[in-house]
Ligand SMILES: [Zn+2]
């Protein structure tokens with residue numbers, strides 16, 4: 001990474017106004033699942049492991065909403081590991097720690113350098129949206145007509 005000086009830009013959006021439409025694993029497999037809809041929208045499906053249990057979790061694609069569907073039996077407070085269901089690459093984000101409960105975080109990738117980081121502890125809803133290609137995104141956010149295809 002180039003050691004560029006960074007500015008932090010804070011964006012406030014109405015709660016639940018963003019829906020993820022193009023989530024990917026680090027190897028660019030789509031995680032979108034047309035067969036498991038949540039509130040009528042394709043969910044984001046990931047493979048979860050906890051101990052010797054393994055199963056899919058369908059994540060609510062609406063940012064900030066947590067109507068997730070679990071096909072694995074998990075207890076509140078447990079930390080899971082998540083993987084891409086296609087290539088089984090780990091979605092863990094090394095070095096990222098949840099600000100609220102200190103658990104590890106995972107990341108899913110969006111087009112145009114966007115990422116959603118979220119906590120791996122079941123029941124902790126800490127999450128954030130980041131953009132690694134910030135120049136591109138700043139350009140798009142300032143051009144409101146185009147801001148809809150970021151996610
Ligand atoms: Zn994959």
Ligand SMILES: [Zn+2]
Nearest residue numbers: 098101119124
């Ligand atoms: Zn947490």
